[in-house]
Amino acid sequence: xxxxxxxxxxxxxxxxxxxxxxxxxxxxxxxxxxxxxxxxxxxxxxxxxxxxxxxxxxxxxxxxxxxxxxxxxxxxxxxxxxxxxxxxxxxxxxxxxxxxxxxxxxxxxxxxxxxxxxxxxxxxxxxxxxxxxxxxxxxxxxxxxxxxxxxxxxxxxxxxxxxxxxxxxxxxxxxxxxxxxxxxxxxxxxxxxxxxxxxxxxxxxxxxxxxxxxxxxxxxxxxxxxxxxxxxxxxxxxxxxxxxxxxxxxxxxxxxxxxxxxxxxxxxxxxxxxxxxxxxxxxxxxxxxxxxxxxxxxxxxxxxxxxxxxxxxxxxxxxxxxxxxxxxxxxxxxxxxxxxxxxxx
Amino acid sequence: xxxxxxxxxxxxxxxxxxxxxxxxxxxxxxxxxxxxxxxxxxxxxxxxxxxxxxxxxxxxxxxxxxxxxxxxxxxxxxxxxxxxxxxxxxxxxxxxxxxxxxxxxxxxxxxxxxxxxxxxxxxxxxxxxxxxxxxxxxxxxxxxxxxxxxxxxxxxxxxxxxxxxxxxxxxxxxxxxxxxxxxxxxxxxxxxxxxxxxxxxxxxxxxxxxxxxxxxxxxxxxxxxxxxxxxxxxxxxxxxxxxxxxxxxxxxxxxxxxxxxxxxxxxxxxxxxxxxxxxxxxxxxxxxxxxxxxxxxxxxxxxxxxxxxxxxxxxxxxxxxxxx
Numbered sequence: 327x328x329x330x331x332x333x334x335x336x337x338x339x340x341x342x343x344x345x346x347x348x349x350x351x352x353x354x355x356x357x358x359x360x361x362x363x364x365x366x367x368x369x370x371x372x373x374x375x376x377x378x379x380x381x382x383x384x385x386x387x388x389x390x391x392x393x394x395x396x397x398x399x400x401x402x403x404x405x406x407x408x409x410x411x412x413x414x415x416x417x418x419x420x421x422x423x424x425x426x427x428x429x430x431x432x433x434x435x436x437x438x439x440x441x442x443x444x445x446x447x448x449x450x451x452x453x454x455x456x457x458x459x460x461x462x463x464x465x466x467x468x469x470x471x472x473x474x475x476x477x478x479x480x481x482x483x484x485x486x487x488x489x490x491x492x493x494x495x496x497x498x499x500x501x502x503x504x505x506x507x508x509x510x511x512x513x514x515x516x517x518x519x520x521x522x523x524x525x526x527x528x529x530x531x532x533x534x535x536x537x538x539x540x541x542x543x544x545x546x547x548x549x550x551x552x553x554x555x556x557x558x559x560x561x562x563x564x565x566x567x568x569x570x571x572x573x574x575x576x577x578x579x580x581x582x583x584x585x586x587x588x589x590x591x592x593x594x595x596x597x598x599x600x601x602x603x604x605x606x607x608x609x610x611x612x613x614x615x616x617x618x619x620x621x622x623x624x625x626x627x628x629x630x631x632x633x634x635x636x637x638x639x640x641x642x643x644x645x646x647x648x649x650x651x652x653x654x655x656x657x658x659x660x661x662x663x664x665x666x667x668x669x670x671x
Numbered sequence: 672x673x674x675x676x677x678x679x680x681x682x683x684x685x686x687x688x689x690x691x692x693x694x695x696x697x698x699x700x701x702x703x704x705x706x707x708x709x710x711x712x713x714x715x716x717x718x719x720x721x722x723x724x725x726x727x728x729x730x731x732x733x734x735x736x737x738x739x740x741x742x743x744x745x746x747x748x749x750x751x752x753x754x755x756x757x758x759x760x761x762x763x764x765x766x767x768x769x770x771x772x773x774x775x776x777x778x779x780x781x782x783x784x785x786x787x788x789x790x791x792x793x794x795x796x797x798x799x800x801x802x803x804x805x806x807x808x809x810x811x812x813x814x815x816x817x818x819x820x821x822x823x824x825x826x827x828x829x830x831x832x833x834x835x836x837x838x839x840x841x842x843x844x845x846x847x848x849x850x851x852x853x854x855x856x857x858x859x860x861x862x863x864x865x866x867x868x869x870x871x872x873x874x875x876x877x878x879x880x881x882x883x884x885x886x887x888x889x890x891x892x893x894x895x896x897x898x899x900x901x902x903x904x905x906x907x908x909x910x911x912x913x914x915x916x917x918x919x920x921x922x923x924x925x926x927x928x929x930x931x932x933x934x935x936x937x938x939x940x941x942x943x944x945x946x947x948x949x950x951x952x953x954x955x956x957x958x959x960x961x962x963x964x965x966x967x968x969x970x971x972x973x974x975x976x977x978x979x980x981x982x983x984x985x986x987x988x989x990x991x992x993x994x995x
Contacts, residue, residue, distance in 0.1 A: 401836055405798075409736065
């Protein structure tokens, strides 16, 4: 069994070439934060630091031979992580840098589907770096840029000094429309408080969503302050545009809300939905109020892999409400909403 | 009564093996320890990934994160077989007459008995290599199957296809079958005469340890609460026959298996560090080592079948003397 005390946290960095990944990696490797990192990169070349805990790994996707087309893992990561974990004590956490064109799903799924990797490590968060100036262009010409945002727990909206306030707002609204549950941080030269990137516990059911008391609150009028952390150059107002701008994205998010759920209806529904729509679902996250249950039930998933657990008691004064967000392609919003609502007690 | 001579090391033991009758323990940190009138240590690699005894059992062949493949003698001297720069030497195998095969990334290399090295590129990573018992023939396990090469001749490679990632490989001692371990908790086999498939499934965990019984009659495997032992007595291999389940435990998994060199007795190492010997004929069990600190990762019998060297995940290794 996996022992959460000894599992090494893994942070996945995604982002297009030129988005600032290497700058962020170099900062993490050189800043004095008291933690030692092993880093898995695509190419040694870019990192100008000599460190024997930097390991090169060529992306190699393995489809699992189980008839499920979305069950893919990264064979190279299994090998590399296993080798690193045979020599523990040299590092406190692992960073995985992916290529600009990498699909984040197999990377994330490796940490759930391979038992050995899972026993020794835990996925902490997927961090996407986005170039504020070039994102609109990237979204036009690649599916990967969109996937990386859709998958992210944390988005660093980087190079904000290269765009106007209006452009920045538009790009941020675009990110929001692809992924309403990610934390967005505006940065320049990847300068972010590392605490915002590392040790997030985004896949840790006991912590996930609790980090974000405003989970799915974006549509509330008063809640914009939390959406991003203000950098030193962030002298702007907060009259964000509410309407989702038209963007070239094919990924959309569907946010569902409801009251207490009937567990006899909700769990079979969730299973069936993820079985049926798994290939289309990139991420799902939710907090569920189960009828007659004093505890919050939290779920998160990647494609067909879902995990759920009781998290903590509902607090006094906390509204018992079920909230679930699907991020994916070609999702039938009407059907999801209708069938979700039918699960209410 | 069996007795255990412990050797407490600090690190993950990749391979325990008798080399020139001296127990050796190769650790992931690159050190190789031996019990030769006291505890002796060689720093072989900066990060060791694989190690195996050669056919004559007088050398330990090792591969490392430092891109080196080495041949270590029982006196601690090392011969460098190959250097691959920054590439990891991730798998190594011993062949007839001193031949050595090893893998770096997508390439399988064979060092022939005369020292010449032949390399075979593949479209995907070579996860494991194995020699056939006779003639110079190797198998490279890869994504979606295995490839057979004939390094001594210019023969064309033979592709054996089966969907999925193949991460371990072994030939049967008679050379009639090739068996791979897969990413998805299964073994796959091919009868080499006609390419007929053999599916061996139902494991709750990945199979990391395989051992052929005397005369190749049985193939023992880890990856379940018992050692799963497939019958290979007939030309059809295990097809249509259930495997034996030996040494079943309720609370842990078999993590390493090693057949006695001449008797049908299987040593089984478990996730909690216990080691048992089980006789195939009547499934009779003898406790050889009580649970320790961590899972058994590797075991090897000496030539006479009297001692077993064992290694573990956190380094509580040792030698069991079954003659007592």
